Amino acid sequence: MKIYISVDMEGISGINHPDYVMREGRLYATGQRLMTADTNAAIRGAFDGGADEVIVVDAHGMSGNLLVEQLDPRALLLAGEPHQPRFPFLDRTVDGMFLVGYHAMAGTQGANLEHTMTSASWHRFCINGKPYGELGIDAEIAAECGVPVMMVSGDDKLCEEACTWLGNIETAMTKQGLGRQSAFCLSPEYGQNRIYASARRAAERLTQREPFFLPEIPSPASVAITYKMVPDADRANVFGTKRLDGYTVETTYAHLSEMYGGLWQDYGITKKI
Numbered sequence: 174m175k176i177y178i179s180v181d182m183e184g185i186s187g188i189n190h191p192d193y194v195m196r197e198g199r200l201y202a203t204g205q206r207l208m209t210a211d212t213n214a215a216i217r218g219a220f221d222g223g224a225d226e227v228i229v230v231d232a233h234g235m236s237g238n239l240l241v242e243q244l245d246p247r248a249l250l251l252a253g254e255p256h257q258p259r260f261p262f263l264d265r266t267v268d269g270m271f272l273v274g275y276h277a278m279a280g281t282q283g284a285n286l287e288h289t290m291t292s293a294s295w296h297r298f299c300i301n302g303k304p305y306g307e308l309g310i311d312a313e314i315a316a317e318c319g320v321p322v323m324m325v326s327g328d329d330k331l332c333e334e335a336c337t338w339l340g341n342i343e344t345a346m347t348k349q350g351l352g353r354q355s356a357f358c359l360s361p362e363y364g365q366n367r368i369y370a371s372a373r374r375a376a377e378r379l380t381q382r383e384p385f386f387l388p389e390i391p392s393p394a395s396v397a398i399t400y401k402m403v404p405d406a407d408r409a410n411v412f413g414t415k416r417l418d419g420y421t422v423e424t425t426y427a428h429l430s431e432m433y434g435g436l437w438q439d440y441g442i443t444k445k446i
């Protein structure tokens with residue numbers, strides 16, 4: 174069983190403020206340690222639940238946040254600069270995906286560190302008129318590979334979003350969001366225990382051949398990004414895009430994955446890891 178774990182930072186146990194997740198933040202080094210510990214809990218759960226291969230992708234910001242020297246050595250880490258495509262090595266040989274440390278979509282009330290892709294300039298991200306967060310975006314890209322998301326961790330709003338979008342998956346709530354920069358945080362140890370248990374259960378459910386929900390793939394995918402500032406929309410409004418209003422620019426793709434560098438098998442790379 175091969176499990177693919179995408180790790181973001183905002184939903185990690187103990188993290189509650191931008192100072193933990195921005196490189197220049199005064200708590201960033203602590204954020205890195207917490208992120209690595211949550212990731213290790215998910216890796217342990219996956220292996221104990223029956224996985225024999227685990228790939229981890231560091232999906233926060235420009236990547237390069239996880240502490241490789243502290244990571245469970247059984248996992249293969251994809252780190253470094255942003256990847257093309259978004260999820261290298263995610264293909265039909267992968268049995269299931271975990272989204273660890275994720276956050277709710279932009280604008281979710283009471284959600285801790287909510288945003289969609291960039292809190293600096295994007296206000297809303299819609300596909301065919303429906304608002305999406307990063308959980309929905311990544312679940313769609315995985316679905317294009319035939320891979321279901323089976324487990325998520327993050328605040329209570331992220332867990333609610335996951336159940337709404339993906340049905341009966343395993344969720345590990347690491348904190349209760351109170352506002353963008355505040356939360357009731359569980360102790361990291363408690364959060365990691367929940368992540369371990371959820372990851373293990375997800376892998377065990379897969380071993381028992383329990384089917385997980387695969388979202389319908391929007392094709393074509395008309396992606397409308399509403400920017401916070403009109404000049405950002407002006408810059409994005411290049412040839413091939415459609416201006417829906419002063420703040421919103423729409424681009425249509427055959428599939429959503431095209432926007433994020435396509436799918437791994439598109440590259441025809443057969444290298445064995």
Ligand SMILES: [Zn+2]
Nearest residue numbers: 181182233234
């Ligand atoms: Zn992030």
